Amino acid sequence: xxxxxxxxxxxxxxxxxxxxxxxxxxxxxxxxxxxxxxxxxxxxxxxxxxxxxxxxxxxxxxxxxxxxxxxxxxxxxxxxxxxxxxxxxxxxxxxxxxxxxxxxxxxxxxxxxxxxxxxx
Amino acid sequence: xxxxxxxxxxxxxxxxxxxxxxxxxxxxxxxxxxxxxxxxxxxxxxxxxxxxxxxxxxxxxxxxxxxxxxxxxxxxxxxxxxxxxxxxxxxxxxxxxxxxxxxxxxxxxxxxxxxxxxxxxxxxxxxxxxxxxxxxxxxxxxxxxxxxxxxxxxxxxxxxxxxxxxxxxxxxxxxxxxxxxxxxxxxxxxxxxxxxxxxxxxxxxxxxxxxxxxxxxxxxxxxxxxxxxxxxxxxxxxxxxxxxxxxxxxxxxxxxxxxxxxxxxxxxxxxxxxxxxxxxxxxxxxxxxxxxxxxxxxxxxxxxxxxxxxxxxxxxxxxxxxxxxxxxxxxxxxxxxxxxxxxxxxxxxxxxxxxxxxxxxxxxxxxxxxxxxxxxxxxxxxxxxxxxxxxxxxxxxxxxxxxxxxxxxxxxxxxxxxxxxxxxxxxxxxxxxxxxxxxxxxxxxxxxxxxxxxxxxxxxxxxxxxxxxxxxxxxxxxxxxxxxxxxxxxxxxxxxxxxxxxxxxxxxxxxxxxxxxxxxxxxxxxxxxxxxxxxxxxxxxxxxxxxxxxxxxxxxxxxxxxxxxxxxxxxxxxxxxxxxxxxxxxxxxxxxxxxxxxxxxxxxxxxxxxxxxxxxxxxxxxxxxxxxxxxxxxxxxxxxxxxxxxxxxxxxxxxxxxxxxxxxxxxxxxxxxxxxxxxxxxxxxxxxxxxxxxxxxxxxxxxxxxxxxxxxxxxxxxxxxxxxxxxxxxxxxxxxxxxxxxxxxxxxxxxxxxxxxxxxxxxxxxxxxxxxxxxxxxxxxxxxxxxxxxxxxxxxxxxxxxxxxxxxxxxxxxxxxxxxxxxxxxxxxxxxxxxxxxxxxxxxxxxxxxxxxxxxxx
Numbered sequence: 001x002x003x004x005x006x007x008x009x010x011x012x013x014x015x016x017x018x019x020x021x022x023x024x025x026x027x028x029x030x031x032x033x034x035x036x037x038x039x040x041x042x043x044x045x046x047x048x049x050x051x052x053x054x055x056x057x058x059x060x061x062x063x064x065x066x067x068x069x070x071x072x073x074x075x076x077x078x079x080x081x082x083x084x085x086x087x088x089x090x091x092x093x094x095x096x097x098x099x100x101x102x103x104x105x106x107x108x109x110x111x112x113x114x115x116x117x118x119x120x
Numbered sequence: 121x122x123x124x125x126x127x128x129x130x131x132x133x134x135x136x137x138x139x140x141x142x143x144x145x146x147x148x149x150x151x152x153x154x155x156x157x158x159x160x161x162x163x164x165x166x167x168x169x170x171x172x173x174x175x176x177x178x179x180x181x182x183x184x185x186x187x188x189x190x191x192x193x194x195x196x197x198x199x200x201x202x203x204x205x206x207x208x209x210x211x212x213x214x215x216x217x218x219x220x221x222x223x224x225x226x227x228x229x230x231x232x233x234x235x236x237x238x239x240x241x242x243x244x245x246x247x248x249x250x251x252x253x254x255x256x257x258x259x260x261x262x263x264x265x266x267x268x269x270x271x272x273x274x275x276x277x278x279x280x281x282x283x284x285x286x287x288x289x290x291x292x293x294x295x296x297x298x299x300x301x302x303x304x305x306x307x308x309x310x311x312x313x314x315x316x317x318x319x320x321x322x323x324x325x326x327x328x329x330x331x332x333x334x335x336x337x338x339x340x341x342x343x344x345x346x347x348x349x350x351x352x353x354x355x356x357x358x359x360x361x362x363x364x365x366x367x368x369x370x371x372x373x374x375x376x377x378x379x380x381x382x383x384x385x386x387x388x389x390x391x392x393x394x395x396x397x398x399x400x401x402x403x404x405x406x407x408x409x410x411x412x413x414x415x416x417x418x419x420x421x422x423x424x425x426x427x428x429x430x431x432x433x434x435x436x437x438x439x440x441x442x443x444x445x446x447x448x449x450x451x452x453x454x455x456x457x458x459x460x461x462x463x464x465x466x467x468x469x470x471x472x473x474x475x476x477x478x479x480x481x482x483x484x485x486x487x488x489x490x491x492x493x494x495x496x497x498x499x500x501x502x503x504x505x506x507x508x509x510x511x512x513x514x515x516x517x518x519x520x521x522x523x524x525x526x527x528x529x530x531x532x533x534x535x536x537x538x539x540x541x542x543x544x545x546x547x548x549x550x551x552x553x554x555x556x557x558x559x560x561x562x563x564x565x566x567x568x569x570x571x572x573x574x575x576x577x578x579x580x581x582x583x584x585x586x587x588x589x590x591x592x593x594x595x596x597x598x599x600x601x602x603x604x605x606x607x608x609x610x611x612x613x614x615x616x617x618x619x620x621x622x623x624x625x626x627x628x629x630x631x632x633x634x635x636x637x638x639x640x641x642x643x644x645x646x647x648x649x650x651x652x653x654x655x656x657x658x659x660x661x662x663x664x665x666x667x668x669x670x671x672x673x674x675x676x677x678x679x680x681x682x683x684x685x686x687x688x689x690x691x692x693x694x695x696x697x698x699x700x701x702x703x704x705x706x707x708x709x710x711x712x713x714x715x716x717x718x719x720x721x722x723x724x725x726x727x728x729x730x731x732x733x734x735x736x737x738x739x740x741x742x743x744x745x746x747x748x749x750x751x752x753x754x755x756x757x758x759x760x761x762x763x764x765x766x767x768x769x770x771x772x773x774x775x776x777x778x779x780x781x782x783x784x785x786x787x788x789x790x791x792x793x794x795x796x797x798x799x800x801x802x803x804x805x806x807x808x809x810x811x812x813x814x815x816x817x818x819x820x821x822x823x824x825x826x827x828x829x830x831x832x833x834x835x836x837x838x839x840x841x842x843x844x845x846x847x848x849x850x851x852x853x854x855x856x857x858x859x860x861x862x863x864x865x866x867x868x869x870x871x872x873x874x875x876x877x878x879x880x881x882x883x884x885x886x887x888x889x890x891x892x893x894x895x896x897x898x899x900x901x902x903x904x905x906x907x908x909x910x911x912x913x914x915x916x917x918x919x920x921x922x923x924x925x926x927x928x929x930x931x932x933x934x935x936x937x938x939x940x941x942x943x944x945x946x947x948x949x950x951x952x953x954x955x956x957x958x959x960x961x962x963x964x965x966x967x968x969x970x971x972x973x974x975x976x977x978x
Contacts, residue, residue: 025161025294028144031137063160067167073940074299078164080886081303082151095158095165098144105136112130 003041010041011054014103018058019065030055030099031106038110048111052104056096150242152305162294164303169296172221172936172943176965181209183283188212191965197957198935198947199471199482203967203978208280210476211490215284218470222487222937223288224298225466225881227308229488230315233257233322238551239544240306246543246551253541254555254562255325256579261317264581268313274586278313281490286310298937300882319488320585324578327611330510332401333691335572336796336803338514338642339397341388343789351830352785353690353802353813355385355641356682358820360730361695362702364614364626364674365662367681376660378685379634379653385690389638390516390645394569396794437693437811438505439675439720439901439913440616441701442624446670449710451922453618456716457494457503458913460903464881465889465945467933469915473960473968474592475978480971481592482959484915484931491589494915496927498971499595500619501919505674507612507628510689511578513635515560515646517571527558527571530648534559560651573646577631582609597623597665604629605658614674620921625665626672628679632656632688640687656686671705673698675901691802694815696726696899704901713928716918721902721954723895727819728758728770734822735773738846748864749854760900762871762893765864769853771874771897771907774809776849782814784835806906810898870895876952878932878945879910887939892952902954916956925972928956 017033034042034051042051063071075088084090144155157163172194179190188209193201200217204210218226231237235252237245268275289308301308341349367374394400438459448454461468469484474492483495494503520526526533536556543551556563561575587607594600597619604615604627612630633652635644644650662680664672676693703726704719705711732753739750749769756766782804786797796803801812808814821828826842833840861867871893880887896904896912905911917929932951934943950957960968970976 022160025159027160028141028155059160063165070168070940071165074164074166077299077886077939078157078303081300081884091158091164094154095160098140098154098158101136101140105133105140108129109133109137112126112133114126 006041007047007050010037011050013037014051014054015058015061018055018099018103019062020058022059022062027059027099028102030059031102031109034103034106035110038107039113040110042107043111043114045108048104048107051107052100055103056100059099060096147305151303156294156305157302159294164299166295168938168940169293170220171938172941179213181212183208183212191967192217193473193964193968194935195471195961195964196943196946197471197961198467198469198931198933198943199473199957199959200935201473201475201964201968203473203475203965203970205477205978207476207479208276210474210479211277211280212284212287214472214474214490215281215286216288217284217472218487219285219288221935222466222470223308224300225937226285226488227301227306228882229319229322230311233261233318234315235541235543239546240304242546243548246545249543250551250553251564252322253543253553254564255321255576256539256555256557256562257318257321257325258314259539260321260579260581261314264317264320264583265313267581272586273589274583275313277490277589278316278585282311282313282316316488316490317585319486321578323486324582324584324610325576327506327613328511328576328578329506329508329612329689330512330691332512333510333800333802334512334514334640334642335401336397336800338388338390338392339795340789340791340802341386341639341642342391343791344785346386348785348789349386352782352817353386353641354817355690357678357690357692357695357813357816359695359816359823360699360819361678362698363681364628364672364677364679364698365664365681367683369664369667369669370662373660373662374681374683374685376685378660378687379636380685380687382637383635383687384637384639385641385687387639388642389650390643392516392570392643394567397796398794398799400565400569400572401796401799437676437697437903437905439673439697439701439903440503440505440614440626441671441673441705441719442501442616442618442626443671443705443711443716444618444622444624444666446668447705447709447711449712451712451920452620452622453624453921454711454713454716454919455496455501455503455616455618455624455921456720456916456918457505457616458720458916459494459504460905460912461914463876463878463910463912463914463932465878465887465933465939465948466881466937467878467914467931468881469931469933470935471929471931471959473964475968475970477978479593480968480978482927483917483929485588489585489588491585491592493588495917496919496921496924497592497594498620498924499921500591500597500600500617501917501921501924501927502591502600502615502617503917504613504615505676507614507630507679508676508689508692509612509628509630509632509679510640510687510691511576511610511612511631511633513561513575513633513640513652514643515558515573515575515650516643517558517563517573517646519566519571525556528647529559536563558646560646560648571646572643575633575652576610577633578610582631583607584610596621597625601625601627601629601665614676614679616672616674618919618921620924622921623666624672625663626674627663628674629658629661629663632661632686634686641690656688660686669706673701673705675701691812694727694810694812694819694899696810696815696819697901697903700724700726700899700901713918713920713926717928717954717956719901720913720916720918723760723897723900723902724758725760725770725897725899726758727774727815727899728756730819730822731774732756732758732770734826734842735770735846735850738843739850741843742847742850744850749850760870760874760895760897762869762874762895764870765866765868767870767897768857768868768873771870772853772856773846773849774815776852777845778808778814778818779804780845780849780852781818781831784833788834807898810903810905873907874904875908876904876912877908877910878948881937889945889948892949894952913951916951917959918956925960925969927959929959930955930957 561573677698875891876894
């Protein structure tokens with residue numbers, strides 16, 4: 001398979017793993033599939049960022065897929081308790097940032113073990 | 121990618137990942153690790169796993185070879201019906217369900233009682249923990265449990281109840297923890313019997329009257345001349361009083377010797393020379409901690425809507441009454457009760473119907489209690505109001521200057537009994553304290569200014585929980601009273617009870633301390649001579665049973681007529697809500713459920729019968745007949761309705777006239793903020809318009825001597841009378857309303873100013889309900905204290921004992937403590953509107969009519 005379809009497949013896989021790991025409560029382990037796909041497929045800075053974005057998309061899809069209204073309201077309540085303005089936006093942003101950072105640098109970690117072939 | 125670039129990326133990624141994983145794995149300030157808190161499956165984003173849903177379901181529980189088949193009927197009105205073929209199964213399921221829907225509430229209450237809030241919240245709650253350790257809640261609870269008969273109802277019922285709680289806790293997963301526990305990073309521990317009895321102690325403390333009054337009042341005794349004390353603070357309430365047990369209806373208890381003849385009620389027995397009263401009281405007030413303060417302080421959020429135990433203790437006001445066939449419409453007896461407490465969400469109550477062989481009781485209970493606290497069964501109905509009996513006495517100990525562990529008692533040095541306590545504190549080293557106890561109380565304050573001990577009737581074991589469990593199956597008023605006199609000792613209530621045979625009664629039974637000398641309204645010397653000399657014998661305690669007039673009632677007014685031979689307290693509810701109840705019950709015949717409800721919802725302020733004509737007369741004297749205010753006041757009927765502008769004017773005028781008349785006296789005698797100004801009703805606290813002596817004095821002088829010299833300004837010497845102070849207060853009122861709401865208009869309507877809401881029990885304002893326009897005030901039967909009020913009828917019940925299955929009731933809030941549940945506050949609007957629900961709904965499964973209807977089994 002050429003690199004283009006491989007990348008697309010990898011990013012889709014990250015959505016799926018992001019969803020499943022969020023669903024099972026192991027969301028922080030998304031760094032592992034990100035690292036693996038960084039090693040095999042995602043080997044540039046822009047692809048590391050996409051790894052983060054698509055992982056986050058999977059997680060957000062989990063949150064919104066079931067009982068979304070309740071879950072977002074729960075975030076709003078917690079924000080209120082803590083004193084954050086803006087409803088659930090800050091807690092959600094924190095969640096997204098955490099996962100994004102883990103996945104971007106997870107992919108980078110995996111990608112750092114590969115070398116491009118020297119161009120002749 | 122070059123080797124160098126690869127290595128650079130490896131180093132950066134490893135570093136960032138390491139830092140990220142460490143950061144999300146450790147507590148984030150006061151918050152738990154972000155990995156847990158923000159976890160999509162188990163943290164704050166977790167879905168709602170076990171929401172409360174109405175309907176019927178069956179549960180089978182097997183224990184020690186016995187199987188209990190339980191029908192659970194989840195109702196939408198804040199009630200859950202439990203019908204079991206075994207008694208143990210019924211209590212087990214009650215424990216399970218209380219935990220399922222109110223676990224956070226129960227846990228915080230438990231920790232408050234045990235003095236372990238600091239382990240949950242942190243050092244900000246240390247003062248509360250110290251206070252409840254000083255009250256020896258845990259030790260007394262342990263002794264109570266050890267004294268229980270293991271074959272007795274209380275031991276068995278509470279054991280099963282606790283098993284049910286623990287069954288729920290043991291099935292908890294991180295996902296279905298209460299949201300508050302997720303934020304606090306807390307997993308609840310299992311419960312035991314001592315926990316339940318410690319909570320009993322907590323509720324007894326909350327419902328014991330007297331509180332810190334003697335500490336404040338001692339200053340007045342020291343500063344004010346005796347004639348001023350007699351005029352402002354008479355030992356027996358002035359004005360119109362309808363005692364709960366008047367001498368005319370129970371003369372026998374007035375014939376004893378008593379103790380009051382040996383007491384001095386107007387001079388101090390001890391001169392406190394310490395720092396401000398506030399610094400002395402603050403030690404005690406730290407123990408009047410609010411659960412709301414506890415949770416809100418965790419995260420530094422400002423909570424203004426807190427469930428305050430101090431409010432509970434000093435503002436525990438309620439109504440109850442019962443009528444028999446003399447007053448009814450072909451009915452044996454009826455009873456009504458509405459206890460006034462802080463109206464919170466979650467509510468202080470949960471509603472249950474408990475059905476098992478030989479039992480079918482319905483009503484409300486405290487989450488963390490088994491059984492029904494206020495309610496009825498098929499034979500009797502019962503309700504309570506706080507007796508306002510003084511149950512805290514304060515003693516100044518004489519400590520040995522050469523040995524601080526000794527105090528003087530009856531001429532000899534005695535050792536303080538010392539208990540060393542270790543209080544765990546979240547995030548810090550544990551706090552070590554020593555609790556000292558003398559023979560006249562626990563030491564609450566010890567400094568170079570003095571050692572003050574507090575004696576409280578709850579410092580010894582008592583078994584109020586026994587009372588609640590036994591009355592659930594009582595079948596006559598006599599059985600109720602037998603249990604009451606056997607078990608209910610502390611936090612004396614005016615228990616109204618009615619039976620299906622047509623008997624009614626009111627019984628303020630409990631431990632009434634007797635002292636032989638001194639002024640119990642202030643601090644007493646701790647030398648021994650002023651210690652409690654026992655308790656009033658049961659035969660000499662006031663009570664009414666089937667009085668000739670056909671009704672009994674209480675609204676926290678004075679218990680007895682002037683002349684009762686024992687001192688039992690002096691700082692009561694003003695008596696005007698009681699006067700309104702008395703008037704209505706006296707004038708009404710053919711009483712039925714609808715009339716009882718109507719009385720319970722009455723919003724006529726009795727004080728207007730006396731003060732309003734005086735105000736109108738004053739306005740006429742002042743040439744104000746052409747004003748809008750005069751026009752509405754002169755036509756007003758005294759009902760505090762939401763569309764009344766006269767109600768608003770009257771309310772603020774009453775606040776102002778009280779301040780104008782009495783503030784100069786307080787100022788003259790040095791009663792400022794540090795001595796309790798505005799903190800207690802007798803020092804112009806927020807409740808002074810409906811509680812305590814000042815409003816009683818004003819009403820008394822208005823009726824008997826409107827030109828009394830007590831209206832003169834003691835600071836300036838300015839001669840005044842009722843008319844002049846009325847006009848001054850009126851001018852202030854209009855000025856305030858003009859500035860706040862503009863010129864006279866519908867903006868002055870009472871409903872624009874007077875609201876009700878349910879405040880978050882945990883002090884988190886986002887959890888409060890909206891504010892709704894509300895009728896009433898602090899002196900109306902349907903009481904709503906203050907302007908924006910979260911204090912009022914926390915439960916309303918009316919029972920017709922000829923048809924107890926038709927009993928009506930409601931409590932504001934809902935079954936669930938989860939703010940995101942639609943059963944969190946769903947009864948609030950209906951309650952504010954005066955709606956009642958049928959306590960056994962018509963669609964209830966048939967077993968819930970067991971003992972009400974023949975041929976039905978549990």
